[in-house]
Amino acid sequence: MIANIARRLGQALLVLLGVALAIFIMLRIIPGNAILTMMGEHADPVVIERMTAELGLNEPIPTQFLRYLHDAVTGDFGTSYSMHRSVRELMGAAFGNTLKLALAAAVFAWLLGIVSGIIAAVKKNGLLDRLFMGVSLFGVSMPVFMAAMLLQYVFAYQLHWVPISRVTDWRGFILPAIALGWNSAGSIARLTRSTLLEVLQEDYIDTARAKGRRQFGVLTRHALRNAMLPVLTMMAVQLSSMLSGAVICETIFSINGIGRLAVQAISGRDIPLLQGTILFSTALVILGNFVADSLYSVLDPRIRRGSEP
Amino acid sequence: MKTTNTVLPTEERLASQIGEAEGPLELFARLAAENKLAIISLIVIFLFVLAAILSPVLTPYRFDEMDLSQRLKPPSAEHLLGTDEGGRDVLTRMLYGSRVSLLVGVVPTVLSMLLGAALGILAGYLGGWVDALLMRLADIMLAFPTMLLAMVIMYTLGDGLVNIFLALTLVNWASVSRIVRSETLKLRESEYVEAARSMGVSPMRIMLRHILPNCIPSLIVLFTLNIPSAILTESSLSFLGLGIQPPNASWGLMVNTGRQFLYTAPWISLAPSAAIMVIVLAFNFLGDGLRDVLDPHLKKS
Amino acid sequence: MEEKNVLEIRQLRTSFFTRRGEIRAVDDVSLDVREGAITGIVGESGCGKSMTARSILRLLKYPGRLIGGEVLLDGRDLTKLTEKEMSAVRGGEISMIFQEPMTSLNPVMRVGRQVEEALRLHRRLSAREAREQAVAMLAAVGIAEPEKRARCYPHELSGGMRQRVMIAMAMICKPRLLIADEPTTALDVTVQAQILRLMKELRDNGTSILLISHDLGVIAQVCDYVYVMYAGRIVEHAEVCELFDHPTHPYTRGLLGAVSSLESGSNTLQTIPGVVPNLLHLPAGCAFSLRCGECRKGCAEHLPALRACAPGHEVRCHRIGEVNA
Numbered sequence: 056m057i058a059n060i061a062r063r064l065g066q067a068l069l070v071l072l073g074v075a076l077a078i079f080i081m082l083r084i085i086p087g088n089a090i091l092t093m094m095g096e097h098a099d100p101v102v103i104e105r106m107t108a109e110l111g112l113n114e115p116i117p118t119q120f121l122r123y124l125h126d127a128v129t130g131d132f133g134t135s136y137s138m139h140r141s142v143r144e145l146m147g148a149a150f151g152n153t154l155k156l157a158l159a160a161a162v163f164a165w166l167l168g169i170v171s172g173i174i175a176a177v178k179k180n181g182l183l184d185r186l187f188m189g190v191s192l193f194g195v196s197m198p199v200f201m202a203a204m205l206l207q208y209v210f211a212y213q214l215h216w217v218p219i220s221r222v223t224d225w226r227g228f229i230l231p232a233i234a235l236g237w238n239s240a241g242s243i244a245r246l247t248r249s250t251l252l253e254v255l256q257e258d259y260i261d262t263a264r265a266k267g268r269r270q271f272g273v274l275t276r277h278a279l280r281n282a283m284l285p286v287l288t289m290m291a292v293q294l295s296s297m298l299s300g301a302v303i304c305e306t307i308f309s310i311n312g313i314g315r316l317a318v319q320a321i322s323g324r325d326i327p328l329l330q331g332t333i334l335f336s337t338a339l340v341i342l343g344n345f346v347a348d349s350l351y352s353v354l355d356p357r358i359r360r361g362s363e364p
Numbered sequence: 365m366k367t368t369n370t371v372l373p374t375e376e377r378l379a380s381q382i383g384e385a386e387g388p389l390e391l392f393a394r395l396a397a398e399n400k401l402a403i404i405s406l407i408v409i410f411l412f413v414l415a416a417i418l419s420p421v422l423t424p425y426r427f428d429e430m431d432l433s434q435r436l437k438p439p440s441a442e443h444l445l446g447t448d449e450g451g452r453d454v455l456t457r458m459l460y461g462s463r464v465s466l467l468v469g470v471v472p473t474v475l476s477m478l479l480g481a482a483l484g485i486l487a488g489y490l491g492g493w494v495d496a497l498l499m500r501l502a503d504i505m506l507a508f509p510t511m512l513l514a515m516v517i518m519y520t521l522g523d524g525l526v527n528i529f530l531a532l533t534l535v536n537w538a539s540v541s542r543i544v545r546s547e548t549l550k551l552r553e554s555e556y557v558e559a560a561r562s563m564g565v566s567p568m569r570i571m572l573r574h575i576l577p578n579c580i581p582s583l584i585v586l587f588t589l590n591i592p593s594a595i596l597t598e599s600s601l602s603f604l605g606l607g608i609q610p611p612n613a614s615w616g617l618m619v620n621t622g623r624q625f626l627y628t629a630p631w632i633s634l635a636p637s638a639a640i641m642v643i644v645l646a647f648n649f650l651g652d653g654l655r656d657v658l659d660p661h662l663k664k665s
Numbered sequence: 666m667e668e669k670n671v672l673e674i675r676q677l678r679t680s681f682f683t684r685r686g687e688i689r690a691v692d693d694v695s696l697d698v699r700e701g702a703i704t705g706i707v708g709e710s711g712c713g714k715s716m717t718a719r720s721i722l723r724l725l726k727y728p729g730r731l732i733g734g735e736v737l738l739d740g741r742d743l744t745k746l747t748e749k750e751m752s753a754v755r756g757g758e759i760s761m762i763f764q765e766p767m768t769s770l771n772p773v774m775r776v777g778r779q780v781e782e783a784l785r786l787h788r789r790l791s792a793r794e795a796r797e798q799a800v801a802m803l804a805a806v807g808i809a810e811p812e813k814r815a816r817c818y819p820h821e822l823s824g825g826m827r828q829r830v831m832i833a834m835a836m837i838c839k840p841r842l843l844i845a846d847e848p849t850t851a852l853d854v855t856v857q858a859q860i861l862r863l864m865k866e867l868r869d870n871g872t873s874i875l876l877i878s879h880d881l882g883v884i885a886q887v888c889d890y891v892y893v894m895y896a897g898r899i900v901e902h903a904e905v906c907e908l909f910d911h912p913t914h915p916y917t918r919g920l921l922g923a924v925s926s927l928e929s930g931s932n933t934l935q936t937i938p939g940v941v942p943n944l945l946h947l948p949a950g951c952a953f954s955l956r957c958g959e960c961r962k963g964c965a966e967h968l969p970a971l972r973a974c975a976p977g978h979e980v981r982c983h984r985i986g987e988v989n990a
Contacts, residue, residue, distance in 0.1 A: 066503075069500065070507050074508065077508075078516075081517070081520050082520070192649070196641050196644040196645040196648050197644075198599055198600065198637065198640050199600075200599075200619055200623075201634075201640065204626055207626065208627070208634075212626075258763055258765050258768040259769055259771040261724060261769070262763060262769045262771070263771070263782075264724055265722060265724060265755055265761040265835075266755065266760070266834065267756035267783060267786045267787060269748070269749070276782075277774070281771070281773055284773075296509055299512070302511045302600070303511070303604070314511075314512075317512055317515065318515070322605075329516065329519070332512075333512050336509050336512055337507050337509065340507050354773075357772060357820050
């Protein structure tokens with residue numbers, strides 16, 4: 056198992072290196088002169104000269120890449136142009152908000168998704184099944200901005216359950232968490248239902264019933280543990296993608312998180328900030344996938360004991 | 365299937381054995397029998413396409429026709445879905461916006477399918493360093509959060525419809541190539557491909573004549589399921605101001621401009637949101653139905 | 666010797682309700698399972714033998730439903746029990762093992778836990794006692810190093826070992842009756858022989874067994890009494906020696922002929938013509954009439970009753986007395 060995880064870790068690091076290279080190419084090489092993009096075409100040539108030197112853009116490209124890698128590994132992402140603060144500080148502050156939002160959204164999505172998925176599977180083709188599956192398909196089809204705006208319109212504007220202007224305490228996270236989690240809840244519910252239905256067809260479910268387990272025990276002791284394996288993977292992936300910045304949700308609800316920081320970096324043409332946020336976000340996704348894979352191999356004895364390649 | 369010993373299997377017969385593809389009509393009949401929702405969805409999609417094509421005929425207004433005396437009017441007989449902050453007819457803009465959404469749904473999806481299928485087959489069939497290289501590349505693309513990657517590409521390329529096509533193609537090819545590769549790996553080991561190889565059929569021909577046709581069911585399903593995600597990504601990009609620019613109409617853009625009037629004129633943003641949801645829902649239903657009919661083993665992924 | 670029955674099935678009927686109509690998987694089946702003996706049900710796949718077994722424990726899968734008859738365990742009708750009472754019977758008084766040892770064990774649960782489970786459900790025992798009994802049971806079914814094996818996951822065991830685990834699991838509460846549904850079909854021949862020997866040992870220690878198989882060889886080796894099923898009905902039953910010495914129903918004779926033609930090495934393989942009929946479109950009369958070489962006028966129209974042709978030997982055929990006299 057250890058060797059297995061070590062191999063995955065190696066792969067993850069390789070992908071991370073590739074990601075770093077891809078970002079480097081996209082942001083420094085393709086757009087031509089990064090300084091011009093940032094400063095506009097009528098900037099003072101002296102300023103351009105100074106900035107170019109400051110950023111090291113007059114050095115050969117391999118040297119630039121190595122320096123950029125070194126900086127990234129040591130956590131030095133430079134200084135933001137538009138906000139005049141260190142990118143690392145900005146991201147540190149933003150990640151706190153993104154973390155709160157993502158955790159709230161994930162808990163909402165998982166509770167709703169798993170519970171409704173289980174009920175739908177147990178009551179297959181019944182009224183609740185149809186209801187939950189219909190709602191969850193709406194969930195996966197509704198754009199985040201629509202969910203966000205509908206929630207704002209109904210709960211903040213019409214019903215006044217939460218304040219319209221954003222507050223900074225926990226209540227400010229209720230609507231964003233629902234808007235962001237809505238989609239994920241739909242996917243989780245659908246996956247839970249389909250894997251559970253598959254598992255309930257397995258022979259060992261008959262065995263458990265033949266032993267005298269009643270429906271509830273069959274479900275909790277035998278079916279769920281098997282059905283939850285793929286769902287757990289999806290959960291880990293979802294969490295990491297929420298953590299990597301819920302761009303739309305953070306923008307609509309004015310939450311100063313990683314996603315909003317990336318949007319601000321783009322509108323401010325702020326290359327160090329954009330580079331920092333996207334590198335950080337992608338690293339989070341890679342970490343999430345790694346955790347998901349490792350979790351799977353810990354929880355599934357067939358993989359854990361290495362009987363499968 | 366019976367084999368006669370006197371006739372050696374020809375390449376054509378081998379291909380026909382596995383490729384016994386049903387015609388579109390039979391497929392449609394099976395879909396209609398098994399999944400009513402999928403057929404309804406197909407009709408909805410057809411109506412959207414019709415509306416997009418016929419939009420100049422369907423509305424007396426122009427999509428960029430400003431009339432400041434008619435600002436922010438609620439839905440009425442003249443303006444079925446009201447007017448926006450520039451006095452433009454919301455329904456008209458939505459009709460024109462459907463052109464963008466449908467184009468953005470289809471064009472980059474086709475491009476990414478072509479690219480992904482080609483690379484996936486190459487990687488799976490050739491194996492070795494080609495496979496390793498292409499799949500690491502796919503891993504890297506898949507590691508990026510979709511929205512952020514699309515944003516950075518749009519930032520790099522600049523806005524505009526063609527650049528949206530490019531960005532979405534770059535974002536989506538990797539997952540297609542992964543799936544096609546794994547299908548190819550399975551098919552490569554199958555007996556009829558072995559047989560074709562032993563008869564000296566060239567690798568190119570094996571890939572095109574024997575492997576590709578067998579990937580088509582999966583590709584059709586992927587196609588229907590990737591369209592809605594492309595539509596959603598475009599609307600999100602335009603919503604952030606990184607996609608279609610005013611005065612052109614796009615649903616995401618309309619939602620964005622309407623957002624500041626959410627409490628006073630909710631129709632401006634909610635109507636195009638609803639349109640996005642309906643078309644996405646329709647494609648999702650259709651994709652689900654097609655998957656059940658065509659290719660049950662895709663269910664898990 | 667007075668014979669006592671553990672289980673008596675009376676006029677059991679189980680059907681599948683499909684869109685195309687009712688399928689009578691088990692049609693008016695009555696049978697007795699004798700105490701301390703192995704009773705066999707034999708027939709081709711799809712003849713309703715597994716459905717009979719599942720009906721006893723009420724483990725039918727949708728859209729199957731038990732629609733009539735009685736299942737008497739020591740005189741108590743199981744079909745009348747509530748689901749809660751029934752779950753006390755399952756695994757406690759009657760237990761069952763299945764055909765596919767590969768998939769009948771929960772892949773993410775240690776083997777020992779799975780063996781203990783029935784014990785913990787039906788008896789009040791501490792965790793340690795349960796564990797000890799489970800290990801002892803594993804040893805009793807012939808598993809070497811039972812303590813080590815108890816900590817294994819199913820995929821780490823061989824097919825034969827898994828079937829032993831299944832048997833240990835079924836026997837742990839010392840049930841009145843063990844139902845074995847094709848217990849050896851998925852195993853290779855040497856392992857098959859070992860498992861059959863184990864079943865005979867269990868019988869010799871007093872366990873009553875209902876064994877279901879499509880394999881006459883298996884039936885001949887271990888059973889004391891045999892029921893032959895065809896298209897949802899019992900067509901013949903007798904003690905094992907009587908049945909193999911004097912097969913009377915044309916179907917039974919066909920089955921035996923198919924086996925003996927292999928054993929005697931004759932050149933032509935004797936088979937029963939045709940296939941198991943579609944249960945949706947059965948003739949009103951004898952279901953075997955479609956394939957029967959001795960079918961006469963009226964066979965397909967009138968259902969023959971089960972009639973004794975010798976003491977303890979009953980046959981469902983219009984032509985007994987005529988054919989075998």
